[in-house]
Amino acid sequence: xxxxxxxxxxxxxxxxxxxxxxxxxxxxxxxxxxxxxxxxxxxxxxxxxxxxxxxxxxxxxxxxxxxxxxxxxxxxxxxxxxxxxxxxxxxxxxxxxxxxxxxxxxxxxxxxxxxxxxxxxxxxxxxxxxxxxxxxxxxxxxxxxxxxxxxxxxxxxxxxxxxxxxxxxxxxxxxxxxxxxxxxxxxxxxxxxxxxxxxxxxxxxxxxxxxxxxxxxxxxxxxxxxxxxxxxxxxxxxxxxxxxxxxxxxxxxxxxxxxxxxxxxxxxxxxxxxxxxxxxxxxxxxxxxxxxxxxxxxxxxxxxxxxxxxxxxxxxxxxxxxxxxxxxxxxxxxxx
Amino acid sequence: xxxxxxxxxxxxxxxxxxxxxxxxxxxxxxxxxxxxxxxxxxxxxxxxxxxxxxxxxxxxxxxxxxxxxxxxxxxxxxxxxxxxxxxxxxxxxxxxxxxxxxxxxxxxxxxxxxxxxxxxxxxxxxxxxxxxxxxxxxxxxxxxxxxxxxxxxxxxxxxxxxxxxxxxxxxxxxxxxxxxxxxxxxxxxxxxxxxxxxxxxxxxxxxxxxxxxxxxxxxxxxxxxxxxxxxxxxxxxxxxxxxxxxxxxxxxxxxxxxxxxxxxxxxxxxxxxxxxxxxxxxxxxxxxxxxxxxxxxxxxxxxxxxxxxxxxxxxxxxxxxxxx
Numbered sequence: 001x002x003x004x005x006x007x008x009x010x011x012x013x014x015x016x017x018x019x020x021x022x023x024x025x026x027x028x029x030x031x032x033x034x035x036x037x038x039x040x041x042x043x044x045x046x047x048x049x050x051x052x053x054x055x056x057x058x059x060x061x062x063x064x065x066x067x068x069x070x071x072x073x074x075x076x077x078x079x080x081x082x083x084x085x086x087x088x089x090x091x092x093x094x095x096x097x098x099x100x101x102x103x104x105x106x107x108x109x110x111x112x113x114x115x116x117x118x119x120x121x122x123x124x125x126x127x128x129x130x131x132x133x134x135x136x137x138x139x140x141x142x143x144x145x146x147x148x149x150x151x152x153x154x155x156x157x158x159x160x161x162x163x164x165x166x167x168x169x170x171x172x173x174x175x176x177x178x179x180x181x182x183x184x185x186x187x188x189x190x191x192x193x194x195x196x197x198x199x200x201x202x203x204x205x206x207x208x209x210x211x212x213x214x215x216x217x218x219x220x221x222x223x224x225x226x227x228x229x230x231x232x233x234x235x236x237x238x239x240x241x242x243x244x245x246x247x248x249x250x251x252x253x254x255x256x257x258x259x260x261x262x263x264x265x266x267x268x269x270x271x272x273x274x275x276x277x278x279x280x281x282x283x284x285x286x287x288x289x290x291x292x293x294x295x296x297x298x299x300x301x302x303x304x305x306x307x308x309x310x311x312x313x314x315x316x317x318x319x320x321x322x323x324x325x326x327x328x329x330x331x332x333x334x335x336x
Numbered sequence: 337x338x339x340x341x342x343x344x345x346x347x348x349x350x351x352x353x354x355x356x357x358x359x360x361x362x363x364x365x366x367x368x369x370x371x372x373x374x375x376x377x378x379x380x381x382x383x384x385x386x387x388x389x390x391x392x393x394x395x396x397x398x399x400x401x402x403x404x405x406x407x408x409x410x411x412x413x414x415x416x417x418x419x420x421x422x423x424x425x426x427x428x429x430x431x432x433x434x435x436x437x438x439x440x441x442x443x444x445x446x447x448x449x450x451x452x453x454x455x456x457x458x459x460x461x462x463x464x465x466x467x468x469x470x471x472x473x474x475x476x477x478x479x480x481x482x483x484x485x486x487x488x489x490x491x492x493x494x495x496x497x498x499x500x501x502x503x504x505x506x507x508x509x510x511x512x513x514x515x516x517x518x519x520x521x522x523x524x525x526x527x528x529x530x531x532x533x534x535x536x537x538x539x540x541x542x543x544x545x546x547x548x549x550x551x552x553x554x555x556x557x558x559x560x561x562x563x564x565x566x567x568x569x570x571x572x573x574x575x576x577x578x579x580x581x582x583x584x585x586x587x588x589x590x591x592x593x594x595x596x597x598x599x600x601x602x603x604x605x606x607x608x609x610x611x612x613x614x615x616x617x618x619x620x621x622x623x624x625x626x627x628x629x630x631x632x633x634x635x636x637x638x639x640x641x642x643x644x645x646x647x648x649x650x651x652x653x654x655x656x657x658x659x660x
Contacts (some may be wrong), residue, residue, distance in 0.1 A: 268599060
């Protein structure tokens with residue numbers, strides 16, 4: 001960490017971000033007053049089921065919300081004190097790749113099949129740093145070495161189809177980090193990979209973060225990945241952050257019924273399984289359609305602790321402890 | 337009719353390719369499944385885990401007779417599935433059914449849900465048409481769908497509901513064995529729990545035997561009675577669910593177990609784990625010795641020269657490793 005100030009001022013600050021999508025079924029509020037901070041050199045995890053707004057948060061930060069039908073209705077996103085929502089497309093292009101890097105879920109579809117991986121890594125270096133072809137290619141080889149690809153000089157001349165899934169994801173990481181961004185957004189970086197390869201990628205991300213001080217937003221549905229990698233976590237449901245705080249607090253003492261459900265409904269691997277099998281705790285029902293959310297808490301229809309107030313009003317994030325916030329009327333009742 | 341409904345797989349081999357090329361030489365042979373044997377007692381769940389390319393899905397498809405078996409036998413009760421031909425095979429299919437990973441591509445988008453579930457009954461002429469209609473309604477109820485949802489098309493259901501339709505379709509012929517190929521990996525975690533609980537309930541009610549293929553060790557630990565770990569087309573370790581996780585013996589199993597991130601873990605633990613490097617070798621040019629030796633942290637010279645046999649100890653724990 002460079003200075004004490006860097007620890008206090010967040011690198012990225014998202015405030016009351018609202019994103020709407022116009023659909024045939026009506027307006028869908030895919031992000032509803034999302035606020036999050038990430039400090040330099042930290043890892044923030046975002047978890048939730050499909051359609052809860054995890055990836056949309058990432059796309060909003062990158063300025064990649066498809067418009068139309070999507071639109072950032074209100075709120076602010078500031079990176080290093082610079083407001084991103086006001087930038088023109090051209091200015092955003094400068095930010096993307098140089099200040100913010102992103103890695104996607106499916107490394108095969110996000111790499112260009114007709115260029116070598118070296119050329120693809122070099123492209124962003126040439127674009128953002130105006131480097132010569134040779135210098136950019138040399139950086140590409142260095143980056144491949146940094147992500148532990150054996151024989152980087154030879155691999156730089158390989159096409160994506162010649163690499164395994166794990167190698168492709170390493171190439172994606174090399175590409176995202178080539179211009180030394182201060183923020184890396186990793187959207188389900190290991191979902192398509194095997195367990196042992198996933199562990200390699202996690203190690204790599206952690207090493208890179210330690211060595212370069214890059215902050216990481218890690219989007220995942222796997223609470224285990226959050227536990228092992230992230231410093232802080234935000235749990236999303238139906239476009240809202242419903243619980244957030246330090247990983248140790250949220251995972252050991254989850255306060256929101258949805259977070260509790262997310263942790264207990266997964267059969268966790270334990271070294272000493274009980275002989276009698278337990279019935280898994282279910283979260284009944286499914287995620288609601290974003291076009292007809294009522295006035296109340298979006299989780300109310302699936303929540304076993306719901307009472308009258310949950311149907312009528314949306315709960316706001318309430319501070320539970322120094323580093324934990326939850327949005328639930330039950331918590332409000334308890335603290336009152 | 338006999339009471340024996342165990343599934344016995346003996347020395348199953350599935351090789352792809354190997355034929356003659358048009359002009360010169362031979363096509364390379366892919367040894368997808370290379371000598372796999374196991375028995376699933378009736379009413380139990382047998383799990384197969386492994387990474388992509390380990391041959392777990394090919395094993396499932398071979399048992400279903402959906403790919404050609406190169407060698408070995410598959411026997412369900414008194415019926416040798418691997419020896420059946422054409423009409424016999426078709427008739428016997430009512431006894432073994434499959435559910436697939438992707439609930440989106442495994443249902444015909446142009447057929448209504450009720451018709452999808454009814455189709456196996458029609459194809460195998462089970463019961464009279466009116467009995468079939470009643471059976472479909474009952475199946476819908478059994479898997480937690482409302483009978484009036486029969487008239488909807490697959491796109492009108494969520495992923496979890498579609499997997500329930502797939503399950504109802506598999507159950508329609510009253511099979512003894514259901515092969516489940518990654519049945520919950522495409523589902524959200526909350527929905528995954530619903531489907532796993534449903535599968536357990538159905539197994540208890542109907543006495544089903546499951547062959548459960550998955551890469552998710554947490555799920556496998558939860559639902560399976562006995563588990564086999566596959567690597568490059570072979571079983572490297574096999575034990576009951578308590579023993580395997582408590583006392584894994586093969587270095588690959590250990591690495592696999594340690595690679596899974598858990599909510600009980602924390603950031604500092606990662607550095608102490610054994611890590612595998614690289615990717616599995618290609619199933620075309622297989623090593624003549626232990627197939628895991630090139631990635632194994634414990635490998636010695638004999639691992640690169642000899643093949644470790646799959647040996648069973650007194651407790652029924654099988655391991656293929658010189659150091660076990």
